[in-house]
Amino acid sequence: MHRFTRSFKVIAYSICIGLSAIAAPALAQDVEIGPDISGRVDWPYKSEHPPAYPDGVADALCRSDATVLRVDVDEQGEVLEVKIEHSDGNAALDEAAVQAARGWRYYPAVSQGKPHADSIRVPVEFKADDACWQALPDTTAHPDVESMGRFPPSWPAAVKTGPGGVVVLKIKVDDTRKLAYAVEVDRSSGDDAIDNAAAVAANLWTFEPARLKGVPVRSVLRWTVPYGTSR
Structure with missing residues (x-):
């Protein structure tokens, strides 16, 4: 009876050791964590x-600049504070943007798979007629290649598996500021x-302004952004 009990314990111990050896590599594998994403x-x-x-303020719109805000949010995306990073030049428009x-x-x-608080740059444009912008410059505006490389789009996961395509953006580029005055989707994906x-x-890129007779001018740029297999 004692021999049987001892043999059973040895067999059971051997099985446990074997299972541990099989399971160990699986436990050692890294858990896949998604990419870090800015707020x-x-x-x-x-x-x-x-x-x-x-x-x-209607008459001031052609002369107005964009109000650029810094919005502090918590890990739930709830607004903590809204600050003016760059004034429109019109206090009433700035206050309307903040509200x-x-x-x-x-x-x-999102960092290491966990949400956290962030400060988000948000340009706010009060739409003026496109006539306020130079329509036919000699040379068109264009994004800075280096800034496009530093701030590529954070595409959703579906882009990796779905068909490719393009988004066409309508970007108003000022004659003095390097950042976009306003960005709209001109043709949706x-x-x-x-x-x-x-x-x-595109709101994070810097731009070289359009020029007319060698002088920088405001312009409306339509820029195609490919995604998926279209890149």
């Missing part, structure tokens, strides 16, 4: 909820997440 505004929601136009930004939706930054990724990236 961002919900671009479609922002477009659907523009700032209210204050009274008495609108408090009501927009935001996505927190059909997917809001893809459109948003392209627009957010």
Whole structure:
């Protein structure tokens, strides 16, 4: 009876050791974590909820600049504080931009698979007629290649498996500022997440302005951003 009990314990111990050896490599494997992502505004929601136009500013729109905000959000994407990084030059427009930004939706930054608080740069444009911008410059504006490399679009996961395509952006480039004055989706990919990724990236690029007779001028640039297999 004692021999049987001892043999059974040896066999059971051997089985446990064997199972541990099999399971050990699986436990040692790294868990795949998604890429780090900067915080961002919900671009479609922002477009659907523009700032209210204050009274008495229509004549100033052609001369106005974009209000650029810094929106601090927590790990849930909730707004903590809205600050003016660059003034429009019109206090009423700046205040309207701040009030609108408090009501927009935001996505927190993600690092090592975990959301965390971030400070998000959000340009806000009060739309003026395109006639305010130089339509036919001698040389067109263009994004700086180095900045495009530093800030590529953070494409959604579906881009890796789905068919490729393009997003066409309408970008207003000022004659003095290196950053885009305003970015809109001129031709949609059909997917809001893809459109948003392209627009957010373009807002971080720097640009060489268009020129007319050698002088920098405001212009409207239509820029094609390929994704997926179209790149």
